[in-house]
Amino acid sequence: MAQEYRLIFKNIDVAGYTPDIECYLRNGGYESLKKALATAPKVAGEKTISPQEQIREDVKVSGLRGRGGAGFSCGLKWSFVDRKSGKPIYLICNADESEPGTFKDKQIIYKDPHQMLEGMIIACYANDVHLAYIYIRGEFVEGAKILNRALKEARAKNFLGQNILGSGYSLDIWIHRGAGAYICGEETGLIESLEGKRAYPRIKPPYFPAVLGLYMCPTIVNNVETLCAVKHIVAMGGAEYAKLGTPNNTGTRIVSISGHVRKPGYYEIEVGKATIGQLINDPEFGGGLRDGRKLKAVVPGGSSAKVFKAGEKFKLKRKGPDGKDTEQELDMLDLPYDFDSLIAAGSMSGSGAIIVLDDSTDIVEALSNIAEFYAHESCGQCTPCREGSLWMAKALNRLTHGQGRKQDADYLVRIADNIPGGRTICAFGEACSWPVQSFVGKFKDEFVARGATDEERRAAAGRNLEPASKEMSTVAVHG
Numbered sequence: 001m002a003q004e005y006r007l008i009f010k011n012i013d014v015a016g017y018t019p020d021i022e023c024y025l026r027n028g029g030y031e032s033l034k035k036a037l038a039t040a041p042k043v044a045g046e047k048t049i050s051p052q053e054q055i056r057e058d059v060k061v062s063g064l065r066g067r068g069g070a071g072f073s074c075g076l077k078w079s080f081v082d083r084k085s086g087k088p089i090y091l092i093c094n095a096d097e098s099e100p101g102t103f104k105d106k107q108i109i110y111k112d113p114h115q116m117l118e119g120m121i122i123a124c125y126a127n128d129v130h131l132a133y134i135y136i137r138g139e140f141v142e143g144a145k146i147l148n149r150a151l152k153e154a155r156a157k158n159f160l161g162q163n164i165l166g167s168g169y170s171l172d173i174w175i176h177r178g179a180g181a182y183i184c185g186e187e188t189g190l191i192e193s194l195e196g197k198r199a200y201p202r203i204k205p206p207y208f209p210a211v212l213g214l215y216m217c218p219t220i221v222n223n224v225e226t227l228c229a230v231k232h233i234v235a236m237g238g239a240e241y242a243k244l245g246t247p248n249n250t251g252t253r254i255v256s257i258s259g260h261v262r263k264p265g266y267y268e269i270e271v272g273k274a275t276i277g278q279l280i281n282d283p284e285f286g287g288g289l290r291d292g293r294k295l296k297a298v299v300p301g302g303s304s305a306k307v308f309k310a311g312e313k314f315k316l317k318r319k320g321p322d323g324k325d326t327e328q329e330l331d332m333l334d335l336p337y338d339f340d341s342l343i344a345a346g347s348m349s350g351s352g353a354i355i356v357l358d359d360s361t362d363i364v365e366a367l368s369n370i371a372e373f374y375a376h377e378s379c380g381q382c383t384p385c386r387e388g389s390l391w392m393a394k395a396l397n398r399l400t401h402g403q404g405r406k407q408d409a410d411y412l413v414r415i416a417d418n419i420p421g422g423r424t425i426c427a428f429g430e431a432c433s434w435p436v437q438s439f440v441g442k443f444k445d446e447f448v449a450r451g452a453t454d455e456e457r458r459a460a461a462g463r464n465l466e467p468a469s470k471e472m473s474t475v476a477v478h479g
Ligand SMILES: Cc1cc2nc3c(=O)[nH]c(=O)nc-3n(C[C@H](O)[C@H](O)[C@H](O)COP(=O)(O)O)c2cc1C
Pocket: 065, 066, 067, 068, 069, 070, 071, 072, 074, 077, 094, 095, 096, 097, 098, 099, 182, 183, 184, 185, 186, 187, 188, 221, 222, 223, 224, 226, 227, 426, 427, 428, 431
């Protein structure tokens, strides 16, 4: 049976555990930082490997993949940092956490802020950063207060500031409260916003943050949970950390489970050691569906992840007991919750947010809700994204307001297919088209039936089959 494995969440929600520094110190806090700062240079043949290089190598060895959405190797990202530019290197902790369905970073910030700070300070030390920022979503007012208090406490104990613990290393961290928009979580939009501008994502190339980031200097952007993992990698060693989880999907990850389950909440697992079915149904996790309902669909990685339909089967290459790759057919519920299996099944684990939809769900309504969010949040720089997200939301709004057409299903997919594929500046283009492509692709009959019913009703009432432009303009979408 799959079990929770609490590494980052070890102390969270434990009775008596508080976010203040004294409590953190009583529970072994800042020991990883002390270990990192005490690391001696290593001589290997004719080469001397600096403590910073050793930590960076350990993070590579750990196999840690970013927990913010893309699942990109943290060690590799750090290795891209331009260390020869002569410019300062910045680090930004991405605490925007805006992907619908995701609520894990908040828990860390509210309940164990020093763990995040410790991870950040170590990551900064390892990357020769002397000024770092926490970019926190504007609406997280309490979170910003808690972090400000934690920063003050850390400075008072000299875990931050000049000559940290007598090591000669100096660092300060500032909090920047975000503008309260989903696009502020996209790393280059975030950087623009941090510079005081509208959060318009930058085009890559050339604006890869590792080379041309904040103030056109090399910059590392990492998610809250990723930075917490760094603290544990230093504590246990990269090779030990890599033993947690499964090959290429190492460590632990926090899964936010929401929707139609008995026990919505956040659960930490070893990556790939629990299946989607176990996360939904086991008493240790989601506890199953409510009131004898049947499963209809699962959105496995935040609202932009492609939806899985109950009963869907996937052919996946998996390692057999002899170590050889064999192809296996797996039900959606039997997919291990890891980065690679979900990508192989055509979706993604994204921000680690599982949204469960039972058979009481109106799938057209559900997609309309998601599409309205994306239409509202598109920054508007790229025509396919700005116009596409708006017209998808309008078509779905008409389907949910009795004004649908039979051909709306095809119309929606046609728009969605024309947004991604290198036509937009950032990954939001994909993020807004994937839900439409997958919901309509997998539940097409429900979309067609809704349009057909609307057409019949309008025909019976002697009204035009085409919705009048006046009806279209009443759509409650703010594009
Ligand atoms: C539209 C959009 C929104 C995003 N929102 C967030 C967010 O709220 N938090 C986050 O950590 N990453 C978010 N990301 C991913 C970041 O761009 C970036 O990849 C991430 O912060 C890198 O951290 P990691 O490597 O530790 O995962 C978003 C990406 C996109 C395209």
